[in-house]
Structure formats: C-alpha cells, structure tokens
Ligand SMILES: [Zn+2]
C-alpha cells in the first residue's frame with residue numbers, strides 16, 4: 001500500500017550529514033585547489049560575449065577573489081583563479097550524504113510529476129550520475145539595474161560540487177520544486193537538502209544531474225555559525241556570491257527583505273566592506289534565485 005504525502009522532507013539526515021560535512025565537505029580553503037592559471041583561450045571569448053557595455057574603469061570595482069579563495073570548497077571541487085575570472089570544475093556529485101532513493105519522473109516525461117504513477121523510486125546510485133561541471137565565472141561582477149531571469153538548468157556553483165538551479169521544474173514557472181515536493185513511502189522527490197537529480201531523460205542531456213532548489217541545509221548546518229551572517233555557499237553565474245538564510249547578527253532573512261532577485265547589499269564574512277549578494281530563503285518562493293541582478297550571459301540548459 002502506497003501512502004502519498006504532500007509535505008517537505010524532514011531533516012532526517014542532518015546529524016549524519018553534519019558529521020560528513022564537517023569532516024569532508026567543510027574542508028578549509030587550504031585544501032582547495034587554488035592555483036594561478038595561465039590565461040585560457042576562453043578568456044578572450046568571454047570578454048567578447050559579456051554584456052558589459054562600459055569600459056572596465058567605471059562600471060564596477062567589485063572583486064570577489066577574497067571570497068573565492070576563502071569559500072569552503074569541497075575536495076571534489078577544483079578552483080582555478082585566473083585573470084579576472086575563476087574556473088569551477090567538479091563531477092557534479094555533492095560531497096554530502098544523500099538519501100538511498102529518489103522519486104524521479106518517468107523516462108521521457110517532461111511534465112512535472114504530480115502523482116505517484118508519474119514517478120519511479122530509483123536508487124541514488126543510479127539516479128545521481130556524474131556530470132562534468134565546468135564553469136568560468138567573473139571575479140569582477142557588475143551590478144545591473146536590469147535583471148535577467150534565470151533559466152532552467154545551472155544558475156550557480158556550490159561549494160559541495162553540485163549545481164544550483166532556480167525554483168522551478170518547468171519553463172512556465174508553475175511547478176516550484178520545494179513547495180510541490182512529495183513523498184511515497186518515505187522516498188522524496190526533493191531531499192532534505194532541497195536537492196534532487198534530473199529526470200532520467202530520454203535524450204540523455206543532463207541526465208541524473210543533482211541540483212538544489214532551496215537552502216541546502218546539509219551544508220548550511222555545517223558552515224553557518226549562530227549569530228553570524230551565513231558563509232559563502234557558492235557563486236551565481238553573474239559572479240555575485242550566494243548565501244544561506246542568515247543575515248547580519250544571524251537573523252533569518254525573508255524573501256520580503258530582499259530585492260526581486262533575492263539579493264541585497266551588505267557586509268558578509270568574506271566581504272566586510274559590503275557587497276551585493278544573494279540569499280537562499282525558506283519562508284516562501286523564491287527559495288533560490290529567480291533572476292540575476294548582475295550582468296550575465298545566459299543560455300537555457302537542461303534542467304528541472
Ligand atoms: Zn546578507
């Protein structure tokens with residue numbers, strides 16, 4: 001007999017993942033691979049494709065190098081700091097505990113699953129597959145008054161090695177993964193870390209890619225200190241950092257306190273002078289980031 005619940009996953013794995021995260025996920029900056037990069041061929045191309053329409057003298061003096069260097073990248077992440085940009089490489093699999101199984105949509109189905117006959121319980125060893133994540137992100141993000149909607153697919157890179165997605169499972173933005181989460185017999189669509197793998201897609205693109213749609217508690221529980229602003233969780237593709245829900249003094253920030261892109265300007269542990277940054281929130285959608293407030297070149301990726 002199947003039981004069908006509409007609720008969020010309980011944080012069953014917290015004790016276990018906190019240990020894991022402290023031991024393995026929360027490796028210090030010393031453990032991260034940080035090296036001077038020779039300028040890559042990509043850098044010329046990237047410059048050409050950026051939206052920047054102003055000279056580099058007047059647009060922004062934001063430099064996120066200190067944050068990139070001090071972020072607690074997992075051992076499964078390689079960070080290479082280059083000239084004005086950094087390169088993030090990982091196998092896409094988060095370095096924290098995952099549940100044994102996920103509910104994933106039926107193969108070939110694109111509609112978000114709304115019932116138990118549209119999903120299959122799949123072992124995590126099958127559902128979550130390695131995905132090469134290789135992103136080059138600017139170290140000099142430029143705030144833009146004009147916002148750019150985030151697409152499905154990757155919108156940011158996380159210290160755990162996994163990808164950050166926006167809130168939605170569908171291009172129409174009608175299915176919010178965290179709000180519409182459900183479980184069957186204790187197996188969830190979105191796990192206690194607010195992440196899950198992509199559907200086992202028929203076309204194979206992005207198949208099995210693990211990604212977050214909300215606060216990854218199994219990371220924030222390990223890296224955020226009581227009474228303090230959250231620590232860097234990663235960077236959006238526009239180059240601005242994103243954080244868990246703790247604002248200055250450790251208060252839990254809500255979506256209403258942030259701008260339309262879930263960001264604000266203020267000091268953070270890595271940027272005590274203040275910087276524009278995003279927060280993931282838990283009170284209501286957007287739980288992650290539904291638009292960029294920085295200049296960014298985006299393309300639609302596979303994702304749900
Ligand atoms: Zn903040």
Ligand SMILES: [Zn+2]
Pocket residue numbers: 165168169177196197198211213303304
């Ligand atoms: Zn998803």
